[in-house]
Amino acid sequence: MESLQLHRILPPLLLLFSFFHFLSAEFSPSDNYLILCGSTTNATVDNRVFVGDSVSNSGSFHLSATSELSRSDRNPSPDSSALYNTARIFKGPASYEFNIKTTGTHMVRLHFFPFSSEDTNLSSAVFNVSAFGSLLLRDFSVPNITHVLKEYIMEVDAPKLVISFTPSGNSSSSSIAFVNAIEVFSVPDNLIADFGRYITSTGFTRYNGLKKQVLESVHRINVGGPKITSFNDTLWRNWIPDDNFLRLNSSAKAVNFSSPIVYPAGGPTPEIAPDAVYNTAREMNTQILMSPRFNITWIFPIFIHPISHFKHLQLLFILISSLILKNQGLFVSASALRK
The missing domain is CATH 2.60.120.430 (Galactose-binding lectin)
Structure with a gap:
């Protein structure tokens, strides 16, 4: 059996959230x-x-x-x-x-x-x-x-x-x-993509074979939303609010969406994140826009054991690539980023 290496993962830093639904029973x-x-x-x-x-x-x-x-x-x-x-x-x-x-x-x-x-x-x-x-x-x-x-x-x-x-x-x-x-x-095989982007100071390259790694969850953050307990999550996970991780709280404000969530065929599923993930978000607080490089920054503490197998941070973002508020509701897409 091939020896697997342990990697730490920050999964998923989610940008959009929704109202609570009791979906845990839907996945068996x-x-x-x-x-x-x-x-x-x-x-x-x-x-x-x-x-x-x-x-x-x-x-x-x-x-x-x-x-x-x-x-x-x-x-x-x-x-x-x-x-x-x-x-x-x-x-x-x-x-x-x-x-x-x-x-x-x-x-x-x-x-x-x-x-x-x-x-x-x-x-x-x-x-x-x-x-x-x-x-x-x-x-x-x-x-x-x-x-x-x-x-x-x-x-x-x-x-x-x-x-x-x-x-x-x-x-x-x-x-x-x-x-x-x-x-x-x-868990569903599409919970973790098998590829990502390897980020360096000079750019990024495609990285394949993520599923061959053992990934450790370090932080699971609800951006702009309240705490979600395992009782309300599709895979019995706990999500905590992002307030304590924002570098500057006034740089972002929470927004809410009321449309139902539509998951396109072949795309993200409720098991990647429950519906409770997609109906709130953070957006830039333009009222305090200070410079063209103004941004929203989160800071996550990471403990690196000197003799551990830690080699990289795996950042998974579930991104809303476009807010298409049609009659069907809010559409979502996903991508993976590796650093």
Whole structure:
């Protein structure tokens, strides 16, 4: 199997948004694993049933570990998600193996929360995580009382997907690994284009083979719109407003569209972004136009681990190439930009 490299992606920076619609139920992934690690019961989160890895007997996924245990948060916060109330803890190499029904593009989400435990300090854990031949996390740790979600998009062309956890700390207290919940589900193949534009100071060239890379989601931003929770998203994603990322808030103003969204055949689909993405936007605030080079700038913090496989930023824009407000509504098109 070809070893895949991990790349970080800023997907998608969306310029247009819409009203909330409950579209999650319209997409039904052929592979759909929702695992509640360390739990003896199931839990429903956003109308999705997460299965406790201690009780599943489906045979469709398998946990293998040399030394493992489970722990529960004895004092969970009243507003805490059920995904973070239990954890599977590993004192040696371990892996989850998932049977893949349909090869193609898949999304992998890993949930981490180091809740307080009497005999194990999860916040001191240091470990590696790999999947499908790619190192996703190296010497990874989670700050105390912090919820962390890591999301990856990868092309799976084999009948099994293995996610491995390996402790890498240099002491007995840090040489453990843990995970609270795992999501593995298939997504439409057109979620990520296989090509993009490689941007340099001298111009750009076409880049092919994006689908052969493992892409990590870093920021998912709603430009000009409110927060969208996983309950209202077609692929159970969270989108946050762009206000805190604008370099100059007064440079842009939010605008709204009320027309219905029309997705042309062969073009973008609601799974690339829900309808709630397309009915608001940012436009230049011409009232404070200061120079011919006046623009709207967003600044996104990116952490680059000195020994990670980070090589480039993948920026995906869903652009409105033309606002055609006909009787059918608002038409959208998409393009990919790689930097």
